[in-house]
Ligand code: ADP
């Protein structure tokens with residue numbers, strides 16, 4: 001103990017700093033996949049494929065057909081706080097992209113080995129580059145770290161191998177590949193349900209049939225049926241709050257919610273705000289409370305909501321994982337949603353009593 005009394009303050013070594021930061025952004029394969037999916041969506045992809053080995057712990061690979069990355073940008077791709085999406089701090093106020101801090105790929109490269117193959121429209125061939133600890137590294141010891149030309153389709157393939165190979169504690173805590181796979185699958189399914197213009201697949205290495213394959217041609221309801229089953233879609237109603245219906249400028253919401261007749265045993269709550277999958281305990285509580293007035297105790301519900309608000313009203317820079325967001329006027333928004341839910345749930349009851357009378 002006495003030793004600490006005499007110790008002096010010193011800045012941490014940058015590699016230590018980067019590793020600590022990486023641990024906050026990437027907690028498990030699911031976080032890495034979310035960042036990579038969002039990058040693919042930011043790049044304008046219409047088709048995204050996810051491939052996993054051991055739940056993403058051994059390998060996780062995301063292939064997209066988006067814009068690709070400029071050759072000259074490759075040296076900075078995994079450099080911390082390097083981004084093509086944000087220039088000034090003020091831009092944070094109106095982010096229209098998922099990414100903005102240039103932290104994801106850097107973080108991943110500090111806790112895993114990253115290989116990237118990318119080709120832009122009009123490029124004659126693709127480039128392949130390998131990264132360790134934020135920097136370009138040789139693919140094999142005899143090579144130079146410079147990106148190598150190779151064959152490839154337009155878009156980007158990012159391969160992440162041996163996640164947490166250099167963070168033994170974290171690696172030991174994530175023993176169950178099947179649990180990690182379940183989480184990743186869940187995430188991909190939710191993005192597939194929400195992203196109308198994008199097709200998604202998710203599969204394990206060696207599997208011929210994907211665990212999930214949802215074409216952009218399917219309707220939202222059909223995607224939900226594929227993922228959650230026929231029982232889940234049997235009693236879904238459309239929720240819509242039009243722009244101008246509340247006092248919150250530009251706010252509007254869309255979604256599908258189950259009526260009181262919902263029969264599935266498990267509750268599902270999917271929330272997107274400005275197209276980003278987020279969590280909100282407050283909104284979940286408000287929804288729980290509203291449903292509890294219409295359902296018998298312990299009954300479940302299905303709620304998929306997509307809220308859209310002005311980017312200025314939303315703060316996504318609250319948490320390293322960007323999973324938790326803060327927004328202005330949350331109380332107005334929550335009560336507008338609860339009111340709408342009551343409306344929709346009431347109609348069912350009326351219809352039911354009407355049906356019983358006749
Ligand atoms: P951010 O998304 O916050 O900018 P990232 O570390 O996730 O930070 O990505 C760094 C940069 O790499 C992005 O700004 C983008 O220019 C580029 N990038 C990453 N993934 C892709 C992709 N799939 N397609 C095209 N560009 C990408």
Ligand code: MG
Pocket residue numbers: 035038039098099100104105
């Ligand atoms: Mg990103």
